[in-house]
Amino acid sequence: MRIIRFAEDKSVPALAAVTDDCKIYRLPYQDFLSFINEAEKQGISPISLIQQIMEDSAPLTAGLEDLDLLVPIEAPEVWAAGVTYERSRDARNYEATGGKLDATTFYDKVYEAERPEIFFKSTAARTVGPNRPVYLRSDSNWQIPEPEVGVVINREGRILGYTIGNDMSCRDIEGENPLYLPQAKIWRNSCSIGPSIRLAETVEDPYDFRISCRIFRNGEQVVEGTANTSQLKRKFDELVSYLIRDNVIFDGTVLLTGTCIVPPNEFTLNDGDRIEIEISGIGVLNNPVCQQASSEESNDDRANTSEDIQ
Incomplete structure (x- = not known):
């Protein structure tokens, strides 16, 4: 499982998970660390948190080649x-x-x-x-x-x-x-x-x-x-x-x-x-x-x- 960031409308950064078969699921977090922190808060692994989100959502219709990819983490x-x-x-x-x-x-x-x-x-x-x-x-x-x-x-x-x-x-x-x-x-x-x-x-x-x-x-x-x-x-x-x-x-x-x-x-x-x-x-x-x-x-x-x- 991979995590990406991409620019949505008006260049707003968005986070998503990419499965090994290249399905993309939007994640409701602003950045990678927010996602990791939420998994820790819930006491579950990051992959388990993604699986919970995938159960209640559908993949994006766009492919990776269609997205304006950003640096996946703004490393300090x-x-x-x-x-x-x-x-x-x-x-x-x-x-x-x-x-x-x-x-x-x-x-x-x-x-x-x-x-x-x-x-x-x-x-x-x-x-x-x-x-x-x-x-x-x-x-x-x-x-x-x-x-x-x-x-x-x-x-x-x-x-x-x-x-x-x-x-x-x-x-x-x-x-x-x-x-x-x-x-x-x-x-x-x-x-x-x-x-x-x-x-x-x-x-x-x-x-x-x-x-x-x-x-x-x-x-x-x-x-x-x-x-x-x-x-x-x-x-x-x-x-x-x-x-x-x-x-x-x-x-x-x-x-x-x-x-x-x-x-x-x-x-x-x-x-x-x-x-x-x-x-x-x-x-x-x-x-x-x-x-x-x-x-x-x-x-x-x-x-x-x-x-x-x-």
Whole structure:
């Protein structure tokens, strides 16, 4: 069972449940956390609450392709874990050493270390949903998407569900100096989340998610990669435990858990590209790639974000 948000008439956000046979049932809650809180208030599981609602309602006549999908949760914070897959470690080494494939660096050390790499990625104002543009950073010449499983957690660190995340990254900035990591990871529209949240209780094995990433340029596919969360070195609960350690975490926080798909080293995103990230059981996150907006457009974006949050 998946949870989505979409824009109804007059752009009012609405919540809905999507069954595995793609039937969509409107939920009488404003957002994902309100739905979770109601289930807890009633002392039942989220899936049981959905089943109660489905018994007294009919599915929407519209399909997923007909809805204006929004980011499934306006996460107050998005964090990310790095070097959690061997492929990610190799890519970071390549960046840091100028292409010396046999060189070892501190990325090897963090891959083997007890403590994982966890860094701050985004806020609600910087995060976009399905079909909204992700932006290219103006001072980077080597940029890629990083397709990742995102875990949605509450303030205690309990995993509520799984979503898809795109951790846009500047390989040249991070490779120049690891202290530049925030600049390589955080800028306007540098993170996308969606299209749904798969309820944790409906996931039989979170270490069997199939991940695909496809990049299109001028209507043609130019990059494709696949992976599986079985290749993940660290468990999701382990990553969450380090995130919440001595930290203040908010309900609805998203933790991106690292990537195992990295485009060829000679590839960089261009204005006009389109990124598709697909994870089994969650859906397809689709985002066009754009150059940074002008100052006037950026102010409009911030105003629209504030209206959405209200």
